[in-house]
Amino acid sequence: MSGIYLHIPFCKQACSYCDFYFVTRTSEREHFVQQLLKEIQDYADTRYSEETVKTIYFGGGTPSLLEPRQVEKILEALEQTFEVDSREITFEMNPDDVTEPFLADLRSLGVNRASMGVQSFDPELLEFMHRAHSSEEALHCLELLSKSRFESYTVDLIYGNPNQSNEQLEADLDKLLPFNPPHISAYSLTIEPNTRLGKQVELGRIAPPEDDKVAAHFEIVNERLSEQGIERYEVSNYSRAGCEADHNSSYWEHENYLGLGPGAHSFWWDEKAYRWENETDLRSYLRNEDSKDKEQLSLEQLAEERLMMGLRTRLGVGFEELEQKYDYTLTDRQQQYLTNRQQEEKLKVDDRIKLTGKGIKIADAIILDLVTLH
Ligand code: SF4
Missing domain, CATH: 3.20.20.70 (Aldolase class I)
Structure with a gap:
């Protein structure tokens, strides 16, 4: 889909x-x-x-x-x-x-x-x-x-x-x-x-x-x-x-999408994952000169993106999904970070990681810390 x-x-x-x-x-x-x-x-x-x-x-x-x-x-x-x-x-x-x-x-x-x-x-x-x-x-x-x-x-x-x-x-x-x-x-x-x-x-x-x-x-x-x-x-x-x-x-969950029109982004993941952007210029678009540079994304990049987007949502991100879809396991330092933030009631951890109302206010800082500890 x-x-x-x-x-x-x-x-x-x-x-x-x-x-x-x-x-x-x-x-x-x-x-x-x-x-x-x-x-x-x-x-x-x-x-x-x-x-x-x-x-x-x-x-x-x-x-x-x-x-x-x-x-x-x-x-x-x-x-x-x-x-x-x-x-x-x-x-x-x-x-x-x-x-x-x-x-x-x-x-x-x-x-x-x-x-x-x-x-x-x-x-x-x-x-x-x-x-x-x-x-x-x-x-x-x-x-x-x-x-x-x-x-x-x-x-x-x-x-x-x-x-x-x-x-x-x-x-x-x-x-x-x-x-x-x-x-x-x-x-x-x-x-x-x-x-x-x-x-x-x-x-x-x-x-x-x-x-x-x-x-x-x-x-x-x-x-x-x-x-x-x-x-x-x-x-x-x-x-x-x-x-x-x-x-x-579907953006947050890495489902495939095509972006059409000048400056639109596309993402497609079948065997490998790619992202590309149409040229951000209407004149080139109308002249049909648009060239698309495809960037291939590694599983590590995708996992980080998933954490960044998923932790901003109510559903958060599941450990099983991280492991199976992204081959991403949290390091000890990341686990410790989660435990500390959980004690501060900024997030909840069960089979998923979810930010609380307190955590969501500083979502960007938490996500950045978590990702850089990998
Ligand atoms: S400039 Fe156009 S695209 Fe940007 S916010 Fe205003 S109406 Fe929307």
């Missing part, structure tokens, strides 16, 4: 924090779709098209800048090329693009999960993040979504903005939670160097978010969502029972 990720590299404007690959000239959308169809068709009759596709994810960029007829062509090409038995077809959208007919069209094409990039309802924060939508548009799109025929949807939220108070975060949650969303991805703002925000921080014009504030925001998000039965199942992902995202879980 595998997943397919489609990178739609167009945005109306650059959000201040974003380092995904996108362009703001949207006139090349049709040309891009034609090239994407070609990239899909090139996989016909290869070993990659033999596995059943269980999840499809339209990400970006901004997939909602596509027209439904373009989405239809892409889905048709996928079905003609691959054995598609998709339980989950997710489509990222921005509030300013969403209308009732647009949602209805996507739903009738088989898209069953909407991913709405709200980030905040606060006008000041939306401006600070340079989002293209207004607070009213964010509320309106959630009204449309909750009345739509979508089986599931997720809302993206950003916290830990340098200018964001606890009260502003509470106010965002007060607006979001009455919609009863089945799934929420809540990210702390990260300052990436090649972004408008990164440059402002570098120039000293903006102070980066303080660790204490980010930790307090994480607490608020966890508590408020948990009170509503929306539980964390990964550091940044929360859902009602049974509404977890399959597509993301």
